[in-house]
Amino acid sequence: MVLQAKSWVLKQHFEGFPKVSDFQLKEEQLPEPRDGEVVLEAQFLSVDPYMRPFSRVRMQPGDVMIGTQVAKVIQSNNPSFPVGCHVISRCGWRTHTVSDGRDITQVLADWPQNVPLSHALGAIGMPGLTALYGLEEVCAIKPGETLLVNAAAGAVGSVAGQIAKIKGCTVVGSAGSDDKVAYLKELGFDQAFNYKIVSSLEEALKNASPEGYDCYFENVGGHFSSVAISQMKAFGRIAVCGGISLYNDTIPQTGPYPHLPMIFKQLKMEGFLVGRWEHKNKESLRRLLTWMQEGKLKCREHVTDGFKNMPAAFMGMLQGENIGKAIVKVFQ
Ligand code: NDP
Numbered sequence: 001m002v003l004q005a006k007s008w009v010l011k012q013h014f015e016g017f018p019k020v021s022d023f024q025l026k027e028e029q030l031p032e033p034r035d036g037e038v039v040l041e042a043q044f045l046s047v048d049p050y051m052r053p054f055s056r057v058r059m060q061p062g063d064v065m066i067g068t069q070v071a072k073v074i075q076s077n078n079p080s081f082p083v084g085c086h087v088i089s090r091c092g093w094r095t096h097t098v099s100d101g102r103d104i105t106q107v108l109a110d111w112p113q114n115v116p117l118s119h120a121l122g123a124i125g126m127p128g129l130t131a132l133y134g135l136e137e138v139c140a141i142k143p144g145e146t147l148l149v150n151a152a153a154g155a156v157g158s159v160a161g162q163i164a165k166i167k168g169c170t171v172v173g174s175a176g177s178d179d180k181v182a183y184l185k186e187l188g189f190d191q192a193f194n195y196k197i198v199s200s201l202e203e204a205l206k207n208a209s210p211e212g213y214d215c216y217f218e219n220v221g222g223h224f225s226s227v228a229i230s231q232m233k234a235f236g237r238i239a240v241c242g243g244i245s246l247y248n249d250t251i252p253q254t255g256p257y258p259h260l261p262m263i264f265k266q267l268k269m270e271g272f273l274v275g276r277w278e279h280k281n282k283e284s285l286r287r288l289l290t291w292m293q294e295g296k297l298k299c300r301e302h303v304t305d306g307f308k309n310m311p312a313a314f315m316g317m318l319q320g321e322n323i324g325k326a327i328v329k330v331f332q
């Protein structure tokens with residue numbers, strides 16, 4: 001079987017916000033799989049914020065854009081991955097890939113029929129795990145506490161807020177449009193506001209929780225972070241998950257610096273990468289899936305059709321077009 005594989009490569013490093021001309025679509029003939037190898041056909045691809053900062057440190061011009069996909073095995077010389085099974089592959093922005101099996105994992109064997117496979121890139125995948133570990137492992141959040149989460153209508157933020165509700169916490173979320181705020185209310189957030197239209201972020205945070213915040217799930221950084229840190233309660237915990245407001249900066253942002261509120265309130269601030277708890281993933285994915293099936297965890301997707309639209313989907317997500325997980329749908 002002769003297959004033409006398409007891939008998107010990074011033509012040149014992004015300077016500031018990514019541009020269409022930074023990406024190049026390439027086509028190549030896929031080699032036949034050898035012993036132990038399989039051929040993957042992408043079904044859903046993920047576009048994620050980490051691709052922006054990682055492109056600078058993990059990629060060279062000409063490299064295929066990094067990323068994860070849900071793929072179907074369409075040819076197999078590896079008994080661990082029979083034809084027809086679905087896998088999560090970290091092969092990047094590619095339609096077809098020959099894999100030796102080392103960079104792929106099977107989607108949970110008993111994945112329920114009524115749950116779309118694309119959720120394996122969202123609430124029942126890396127973003128859902130990030131939300132879970134940020135709350136449980138980093139914040140060690142407890143029932144009755146108040147959580148602040150920003151980029152709250154996105155893939156990670158929306159799951160973090162819902163898990164905190166499941167755990168009996170009060171949840172405040174901020175997001176960048178009124179539709180997103182309405183969505184957060186629908187998800188059961190106690191308070192939500194549009195950070196783009198509030199006249200004072202400090203007032204908005206105080207109004208949402210006058211007594212302050214025990215935990216802060218940080219996705220944004222920059223100005224938001226400076227204001228939010230001052231609203232923490234004594235001994236508050238901050239899980240530094242992301243800093244999306246910084247990723248496209250050409251000149252690094254500076255202060256105000258967090259030292260004084262951190263010292264006087266004796267705060268704990270910890271950065272983390274979801275991969276730290278990989279050994280727990282199987283059990284954690286099952287917990288997320290159970291919550292979803294019990295109706296406690298809802299997951300919306302922002303789906304872009306067509307592999308040719310990968311760069312547009314990526315840039316749209318960085319600009320906040322998505323409510324829920326940003327996904328690109330390829331073959332069906
Ligand atoms: P989202 O689905 O939340 O999409 C990104 C969102 O960021 C946009 O929708 C937009 O929402 C918001 N945003 C964009 N620019 C700005 C800005 N300048 N200021 C404030 N908000 C902005 O993405 P994810 O849920 O996948 O990721 C959320 C965060 O988690 C990111 O920072 C990411 O890097 C981080 N992350 C970290 C991981 C880890 O292991 N540490 C793993 C996965 C993600 P809005 O309209 O609300 O502005």
